[in-house]
Amino acid sequence: MSHMGYRCLMAVDREQVLRSAAALLTRKSTATMDEVARAAGISRATLHRHFAGRDALVRALEALGLAECEAAVETARLDDGPAAGAVRRLVREIEPAAGLLAFLYTENQLFEGEEQNEGWARLDARLTALFRRGQESGEFRIDLTPVWLTEALYGLLASGAWAVTEGRVARNDFTHLIVELLLGGALRREES
Template sequence: MATDRDQLLQSAADFLGRRPNATLDEIAAAVGVSRATLHRYFAGKPALMAALDELAIAEMRAAIDSARLQEESAADALRRLVSACRPVAPYLCLLYSQSQELDADESMQGWAETDAAITALFERGQRAGEFRPDLSAAWLTEALYSLVAGAGWVIQVGRVAERDFDHMITELLLNGARS
């Protein structure tokens, strides 16, 4: 049974990742609390989604910090970042599918620091000749988010193995789909 706020958020994210249109009653039942308990933490589904967005932002910031984006080559830093993003994948997957539940302006502000750090990594790689200069760093940043969310989804539904997370994303980003 989920009892503290972070446990509730993690359990809710896991359940909503599989059932994004669930009601608060269904979410409460799935995480093992009463609707009143869930409501005590989150006034409604929009508040729950905003809290999940905040948690995803905090976890992405931690991933960026642990990836040491300024060390070694940009490609090596990207590999570390992808690996550090694995725990955030379920949240990104959920947030992509439920973005209509969020205040877009507030969410964008929250993600601005994370976006800037990842965009700077791609720009550094482009200046060093490691990454393609014909694709904007902003696009590469969004592609990274999309690939992390997509990998989270296909792992969650059992279409690929979790152990392939890092390889799938880094290989596609660094080498494309060509053989």
């Protein structure tokens, strides 16, 4: 954040490279550095100049995904109003990062080394707290644990993103389908 501008216009957009890398790796998690570079429209040498190696690239993707999730959590104001509305806002805000999140979710090798997981643990705690708040306010069922609801949200975001890229569901329906399915299960059904 110290010097935002590039002196030379030829400089590649680091974030855009990460975007295309995420899009490619979501589809083909074993993609080569060369494939990643070509997908980003740059050469392997340039890719290597910006990310020391494959590990560094994945770490950068992890940091980006985490930052986007935290930004979405921030924007969604999880502590305001009914928990159901907070979940809806959260899914809407997190939608652009769903593809990246799906890749990171399957890249469970990251979690073997326990380094960056502090950030994910904090995110998990935020989401779990949201679902617990919904339970305590009487909005959500109590037989589905907050931890499971958090995991289920991740799973639905991943499968939703994948279904969108496969063309099985329309991109515009993404938020609606996920929220309705998740909340329909999490919301306590009013007995007739």
